[in-house]
Amino acid sequence: xxxxxxxxxxxxxxxxxxxxxxxxxxxxxxxxxxxxxxxxxxxxxxxxxxxxxxxxxxxxxxxxxxxxxxxxxxxxxxxxxxxxxxxxxxxxxxxxxxxxxxxxxxxxxxxxxxxxxxxxxxxxxxxxxxxxxxxxxxxxxxxxxxxxxxxxxxxxxxxxxxxxxxxxxxxxxxxxxxxxxxxxxxxxxxxxxxxxxxxxxxxxxxxxxxxxxxxxxxxxxxxxxxxxxxxxxxxxxxxxxxxxxxxxxxxxxxxxxxxxxxxxxxxxxxxxxxxxxxxxxxxxxxxxxxxxxxxxxxxxxxxxxxxxxxxxxxxxxxxx
Amino acid sequence: xxxxxxxxxxxxxxxxxxxxxxxxxxxxxxxxxxxxxxxxxxxxxxxxxxxxxxxxxxxxxxxxxxxxxxxxxxxxxxxxxxxxxxxxxxxxxxxxxxxxxxxxxxxxxxxxxxxxxxxxxxxxxxxxxxxxxxxxxxxxxxxxxxxxxxxxxxxxxxxxxxxxxxxxxxxxxxxxxxxxxxxx
Numbered sequence: 001x002x003x004x005x006x007x008x009x010x011x012x013x014x015x016x017x018x019x020x021x022x023x024x025x026x027x028x029x030x031x032x033x034x035x036x037x038x039x040x041x042x043x044x045x046x047x048x049x050x051x052x053x054x055x056x057x058x059x060x061x062x063x064x065x066x067x068x069x070x071x072x073x074x075x076x077x078x079x080x081x082x083x084x085x086x087x088x089x090x091x092x093x094x095x096x097x098x099x100x101x102x103x104x105x106x107x108x109x110x111x112x113x114x115x116x117x118x119x120x121x122x123x124x125x126x127x128x129x130x131x132x133x134x135x136x137x138x139x140x141x142x143x144x145x146x147x148x149x150x151x152x153x154x155x156x157x158x159x160x161x162x163x164x165x166x167x168x169x170x171x172x173x174x175x176x177x178x179x180x181x182x183x184x185x186x187x188x189x190x191x192x193x194x195x196x197x198x199x200x201x202x203x204x205x206x207x208x209x210x211x212x213x214x215x216x217x218x219x220x221x222x223x224x225x226x227x228x229x230x231x232x233x234x235x236x237x238x239x240x241x242x243x244x245x246x247x248x249x250x251x252x253x254x255x256x257x258x259x260x261x262x263x264x265x266x267x268x269x270x271x272x273x274x275x276x277x278x279x280x281x282x283x284x285x286x287x288x289x290x291x292x293x294x295x296x297x298x299x300x301x302x303x304x305x306x307x308x309x310x311x312x313x314x315x316x317x318x319x320x
Numbered sequence: 321x322x323x324x325x326x327x328x329x330x331x332x333x334x335x336x337x338x339x340x341x342x343x344x345x346x347x348x349x350x351x352x353x354x355x356x357x358x359x360x361x362x363x364x365x366x367x368x369x370x371x372x373x374x375x376x377x378x379x380x381x382x383x384x385x386x387x388x389x390x391x392x393x394x395x396x397x398x399x400x401x402x403x404x405x406x407x408x409x410x411x412x413x414x415x416x417x418x419x420x421x422x423x424x425x426x427x428x429x430x431x432x433x434x435x436x437x438x439x440x441x442x443x444x445x446x447x448x449x450x451x452x453x454x455x456x457x458x459x460x461x462x463x464x465x466x467x468x469x470x471x472x473x474x475x476x477x478x479x480x481x482x483x484x485x486x487x488x489x490x491x492x493x494x495x496x497x498x499x500x501x502x503x504x
Contacts, residue, residue: 076435083443090359091450093352093458133442236453 007215011165011208012046013039014201021194046164053160058112058120058152061159061265065257067100067122077128084133085121088140091234092148097121104257107131107248110265111143113152121147130251131244138231138241142267145230151223155265158216166209224289225298232302239303242296249292268292338471342478345462349483352455356486359447360395360408366444367392367415370437374422384421388414405486408448415441452486459483 016036053060073079082099089096097113100122107127113119121143123136131139146152204211232238248268258270269289371385391414395407419441422434465471466480475481 076439079436080439080443083439083446087443087446087450090355090447091454093348093355093454234450 007204007208007211008046008161010201011168011204012042014197014204015039015042018194018197018201021191021197042168046168049164049167050157050160053163054114054156057156057159058114061110061112062100062120062122065102065104065122067102067257070099070101080133081123081128081136084137084140085144088137088144088234091141092144092230094119094144094148097144097147101125101128102257106256106270107251108258108270109139109143109267110258111146111152112156112265113147114156115150115153116147119147119152124257126251127248130247134235134237134240135244135247137235138237138244139267141231141234142227142241144234145227146223146265148230149223149226151227152265154223155216155220158212158219162209162212162216165212169205169208221290224295228295228299229302232299236306237303238299238306242299242303245292245296245299249296335474335477338474339478342462342466342471342475342480345458345465346478346480349455349458349462352451352458356448356451356455359444359451360404363411363444363448364392364396366437366440370418370441373433373437374418381421384414384418388418390414412445415445456485459485 013036015038019038020036070078070082073082078101081101085099086096094116097111097119098121100120102108102122102124104124105126107124107130109121109123109127111119111121121140123139127136127139146155228238228241231241235241245268258266266289367388371389375385388411391407391411395404395411398404398407419438422438462480463482466475466478466482
């Protein structure tokens with residue numbers, strides 16, 4: 001998070017620093033850049049844009065997936081979904097989130113919103129047909145874990161920031177091109193340091209979208225394990241979520257309805273799971289989710305520890 | 321002199337924080353306890369529907385149905401944690417007996433109404449269990465906080481006292497569902 005702030009400060013005020021150094025010559029008459037107007041303008045534009053996309057974020061995500069809200073459940077599966085969500089909300093001590101169904105055959109689920117009081121849980125049609133009651137409960141527990149940890153707010157914020165940086169980067173690129181064409185001749189040389197800083201600054205703007213996305217991904221990946229653990233805490237049945245993840249792993253079609261922007265919100269990466277299932281440095285940097293096999297084995301570890309503690313094969317799932 | 325002032329300010333600030341933390345934990349615990357009541361009420365409201373739905377089809381299982389209705393009436397009148405938990409456990413036993421009986425009537429299960437009611441009942445039982453679990457989690461957190469040093473120093477000020485966890489006290493009642501299952 002500190003890296004994030006520093007990176008944004010560099011994007012905003014780095015330009016002013018360069019201008020300050022470049023115009024820092026002893027001539028009394030010439031222009032000296034002291035007031036960081038560039039940074040302030042950029043920051044205020046960014047804040048307004050980020051605020052807007054933060055406010056509209058959950059709405060946009062739900063809209064882009066084509067989800068519809070379950071208000072009056074029509075069939076048994078929908079009724080069960082509503083019941084399971086309400087049960088998990090009780091277990092988590094949260095208000096009942098709004099429930100959405102995404103018309104997609106691939107099993108997946110995600111949560112979004114700003115705070116627990118105003119949160120949304122969406123599951124795909126495929127998840128409803130594939131999972132039994134216990135497994136559905138595990139998945140919903142995972143999503144409500146995200147809600148309880150305030151991950152939904154964090155993710156909405158990150159998505160807003162990524163979006164703003166991409167847009168601003170685009171705008172800055174255009175401004176810089178025009179500047180360079182117009183009056184590049186009139187500049188007095190400010191030394192090697194200034195030139196290096198300028199190049200670095202421009203490169204940062206070019207790389208900004210990628211860097212912010214990588215940072216967002218790193219945050220989201222760590223949160224997945226935590227949400228899995230929360231789900232186990234709510235249901236006291238980690239093996240059910242492990243079972244659900246195994247089933248989802250086998251249904252390896254990408255979730256067509258969920259696009260890149262919402263990928264980090266989902267229980268499993270909707271863009272196919274090939275990358276997610278690899279371990280190693282590169283996969284660690286690029287995937288929004290930890291490897292499914294790792295998550296499943298951790299959940300199973302929790303489940304077997306519980307069995308051992310209870311001294312026998314009787315869990316709630318074994319009985320029910 | 322200044323050092324003393326800083327120490328006092330820090331101590332007061334910490335006390336306010338710890339006091340408020342305890343109060344919010346206390347209220348969360350109370351709220352979690354009320355949630356159990358809400359869910360128990362839901363179960364009571366559900367039972368007449370269930371009984372009406374199966375009444376016609378299982379006329380000769382009258383005793384099972386009556387046991388459920390009776391247990392509900394007792395549970396609705398119960399007062400105090402101990403009495404409530406006993407009555408509700410008896411109701412749980414009667415309900416699980418009824419569900420086992422319903423399983424024996426495939427034609428009853430085939431009508432959509434019963435399947436729906438079974439789902440509702442299963443969900444209600446889950447809700448009650450989860451509400452208790454949540455209450456126990458909150459109460460444990462509250463109890464731990466007020467007993468731990470240094471928060472324990474302001475526990476008296478916040479009028480915090482350890483709350484009971486919800487548990488099934490009677491060993492015989494704990495065994496009730498298993499007895500029912502074996503009787504099948």
